[in-house]
Amino acid sequence: MLDSLLKIFSKEKSGKVAKRRLQMVLIQDRASVSPEMMNQLRDDIIQVISKYMVINQSDMEITLENVDDSVALVANIPVQNMKHH
């Protein structure tokens, strides 16, 4: 009786806390890619976009970010001019 009363007022159980924390941290772990791969990706993106636009390569940013419970590839690529064919 006392036990169940205590349960109602106590915090979230540590087993559930563990699960929640693990689910968050594993999203990051699983998404983590090597710096070499990020550089490769960056070069490939530049190549593709440069077919259509003139971009400022030195100011561009590419990162992996956690959004809620998923991972997003966020790219910020300053465009200087369009290429006209």
Next chain:
Amino acid sequence: MSEVIVITSGKGGVGKTTTTANIGVGLAQRGKSVVLIDTDTGLRNLDLLLGLENRIMYDLVDVTEGRIPYKKALVRHKKYESLFLLPTSQIKDKSAVNPAQLIVLCDELRKEYDYVIIDCPAGIEQGFKTAIAAADRAIVVTMPEVSAVRDADKIIGELGRAEKDNISLIVNRIRPQMVESGDMMDMSDIDDILAVKCIGQVPDDEMVVTSANRGEPLVGNPKSQAGRAYANIVGRILGEDIPFMEFEKEGLFKRLKKALGI
């Protein structure tokens, strides 16, 4: 058809060597011929758990470097005659054996034995890469704790990258009392997180320690919950469909006795 199984974990000390010894003895009890390979070079332990520490003449490195044929290095178990240990070197370091050498050796062993079980060192470095190279299937051992589960996930990722797709999970050192009170992750929590087929749930059991003391794995011992859990794991490896057991929780009386030290 023979099978090469690697027992791995990522985090150290979660029970790889204990699991290897028990599965090996359990398969031998079921009439299978088994070679256990200790690849934790420099940290030899499997021999102790099997009670074979005084019978070692040669080691894995002697074999992989071609100094002696593997048959000369195998140590036959005293009680289970179809069980053999290939001990690791206690002096060399982890780079002493490479993946190609282990693949060659396991291909030889496949011709003669039903099962080859490889005890992997902790970590994801060279020793891990060597240990998994020859495996047809991997068993990942973890504990219901945040760091052990995180490292298990990492290992599962590494196994996937190495194209080892037959992966199953053993959760070791479960404490039913803590699971019941909500202070330890339960199997469904771990299932949700790791999404790998579970083939074993082993409780924390003092008899694991006493059996290690004696060098006699406790698989199949009906007096031990861990012993029964290991026997079930062996059955599942042999393809049997065995339901997971309910753990006995320590009753109030037993806990009281323990608290009073009687």
